[in-house]
Amino acid sequence: MAQAIRAVTFASLASLILAQQINSGHGPVAATPGTVLPAAAVVPASSTAAGAQLFQWESLQLTQPVLANLTNMNLTNAALFGFPTTSLAPTSQCKVFPGDAHWPPPIVWEILNLLTGDALTQVVPLAAPCYSGWPEYNAAKCASITSQWSDPNLHVNDPSSTQWPLFQGLTCLPPSLRSSSTTCTLGGYASYSIEVTNVAQIQLALNFARNLNIRLVVKNTGHDFADKSIGAGALSLWTHKLNDLKFYPNYVHGSYSGPAFKLGAGVETADVYLAAEQNGVTVVGGECRTVGLAGGYIAGGGHSPMSSLVLSMEVVLPNGKFVTASATSNPDLFWALRGGGTFGVVTSLVIMAYPKIPVTTMTFDFTMSNTLSADTFWAGVRAYMTYFATFTDAGTYGYFNIVPNTSGGFTFTFNPFWGANMTKPQLQALVAPFLGDLNNLGIPVTPVYTQYASLYPAWKASFPPEVVGGFNNHAASRLFPRENFVNPTLLNATLAAVRYAIEAGGILVGYNIKAATNSHANQNNSVNPAWRNTLTHFILPALWDNDATFAQIQAASETLTNDWMAKWRAASPGAGAYMAEADINEPNFQQAFYGSYYPKLYALKKQIDPYGLFYAPTAVGSEDWYITGQIPYVPTQNGKLCRKP
Structure with a gap:
């Protein structure tokens, strides 16, 4: 395939595309400054089964008329970007890797760039400015990156960087943070990335990767302990810019009638909590500010779990088709996407909202010392555990740490104890027996209670920006x-x-x-x-x-x-x-992460993605694959992705 495309120069393809309107009769797609006309059709924004209009960028899609126009323009292998005509998986054992004979030449990547509206870039590691061997070398910029390395926003706003770089292979860290960091290579980072701003770009990328047997990864914020958003030799989709958010005061879909939000895939926890506050409602979401609520958080059934509150989802399937998933449209897919991992690229979803509620928090700590022995300390921890059922049945949420202290012992800290829909007197009454037990053990504590009118100010005060970037x-x-x-x-x-x-x-x-x-x-x-x-x-x-x-x-x-x-x-x-x-090394991850649902999820994976397009460590079906050259118990993503025999 790639050989035939080499005859089509970048300039001639640009001329051909600019000479025609690549659309399906609904009007041209406007080019933005510095870009050419992308290969996208405009479909009606109401074209969804979910009851909420598509975001404007969701109405830009890849359609058969668009592909037909590519063929008519003498792009010999327009099928390279086309939807599949068979459900058969590629026969090659491994995904194509840089340096392989079938790795696409630069002109083919430039064609993909052109068709996506100049959205494709070659990946440059975030810390590359620290290394003289990279054109990006810049000592001042390196110093700035190093000083911000633990700030999640630094990594969230980079198309390839991950918040927890261990399984990237630690191949390009700021050298002052790790003495052995003397060189910078891509390691487990993808080779190319598309900054996604519309659905058509996702469809083109999925079709391109599937038809050329290239590894595909998806990055939203990169907030995952197993670094699932990276992969050597991959084409990466960066969905973080899909951050539109719309409030529906009276949303009706299926059996639900009430307030709801439609969220783009890139919307973060902080964004939706603020929007809920501004619209006089409450939503259920994560603790960390930069978690992508509509991304991996939903796919993994994150804390709360919020995924049970999702009403519908828009998603691009492995075959490149854009569909709605809900209780009445593609219900099996809807079931799988809420907790079962990656079965497609979700572009947006609709979630329920609830009335505003008060929140009261409590904080305190206790520490091993000369007057508080180890056994007494752990007796205090046990006393708390005896109330786990009582407290959660009352609707509370306890967030706490047990960490070593400078005296060689341990400290227990509430960060905080969270009383949802509780006033200060109500929370005080609930925890009084527990505090009495601590007192009887001889563990003095000084609780600090703070009452808030709603979730947003309580969350903002209780959960500071997370510290990321660690590899220790x-x-x-x-x-x-x-x-x-x-x-x-x-x-x-x-x-x-x-x-x-x-x-x-x-x-x-x-x-x-x-x-x-x-x-x-x-x-x-x-x-x-x-x-x-x-x-x-x-x-x-x-x-x-x-x-x-x-x-x-x-x-x-x-x-x-x-x-x-x-x-x-x-x-x-x-x-x-x-x-x-x-x-990431969890034995029998299928049972541990998916439980009794795994057989059904695995069967759906084979049905929806027979091509093996979506892979991530510990994801459904990942046991069918391996990464070459992995280190036992430190499985980096630095090698080829290959099928197990």
Whole structure:
């Protein structure tokens, strides 16, 4: 295919496209400054089964008339960008990789760039300005990047950078952060990226990658512990600019009637919480400010879980088709997309909104000391665990840490205890028995209560911008079920497993949380069934120095998976973990991340994506693939993506 396209020069193709209107009769698509006319048709904005109009950029789509015009313009292999005529997967074992004979030459990439409206770029690592071997070398810019490395917005606003770069391979870090960083290479970053601003670009990219057997990845914010948005030799879709947001005071769809938001895929937690505040409602979302609510958060069934509150979704399928997924349109796809991972590229979704509610928070800490022994400290932690069911049944959310302190002991901190729809007196009454138990143990605490009129100011005050960019830890997690905290024997086993890991060198990031039980929250979706019975989401990072070797990282990661987490799994047999904040080395990830739904999800994956276009570590169907040259327990994305024999 690529050989035939070489005869079509970039200039001649530009001339051909500019000479014709690439549209389906609804008027031309205007070129923007510095770009040529993209290969897109304008379809009516009301063309959706979801009851909410398409965003303007969703009405720019790739259609058969557009492809026919490409053929009519003598683009010999217009089929390179066309929809599939068969559901057969490519026969080659591995995805095409840079340097392979079938890797597209530069002119083919330039044609893709032209058809997407000048949206394609070659990926440059974020830290490249720190290295003289890159044309981007700039000492002042390097200093600025280094100083901002832990700021999530730095990575969110870069088309390729990930917020947790361990599985990228650490091949291009600011050198002052890691002494062994003396060179800069792409490593696990994609080769090319498209800054997506319309649906047609996604369709062209999916068709191009599928027809040429190129690895495809999707990046929104890059907020995922397993670095799922990267991949060496890949074409990347950067969806972060799809950040439109619209409020519907009276949205009607199916059995739902009430307020709702339509969110573009790039909308972040902070954006939608602010919009809800401004419109006098509440929405359910994540804790971290830069999480993409309509991206991987929904696909993985994120904390809350919000995915049960989704009413409809617009999505581009692996075959390049743009469809609506809802309870009445493509219901199997709708089920799978809410918790089951990547089955397509979601461009927008509609979520329910609720009335404004007051929030009261509580913070305090207690620390091991000369007057507070280790056993008493852990007795205080156990006292809190005995209230996990009581507190979550009352609608609260506990966010806490157990970390080493400078005196060689540990500190427990609420960050905060969150009382949704509670006044200060109500929260004080709820926690009084727990505080009494701490007092009886001889653990003095000084709670600080703050009452807020609504969610937004409470969230803004309680959760500062997250710190990211770290490569000195690797996290695992577990969803412990209710029985582990109401059965004294299981409670003791759970506490012993947690204490063992922390005293061995880990830290605990804890959430006392449970899934909502109202009728809307019990909608049928593919969210890990373990969420329905959990009272906790416990995250356990293993730590090492910034300059640790990969052998040292490997040893720490193996200890995390096979020692610390083995005890957690033994204390909660049959439970699971939240896939976006979990161990990439999780044994039997199919059960841990998807539970009993995995067989159905796997069958749907084969039906919807028989081409093997969408791959990500621990995603549905990922067991059919491997990455060449991986390091045991530190599986970077630096090699070729190949099918298992």
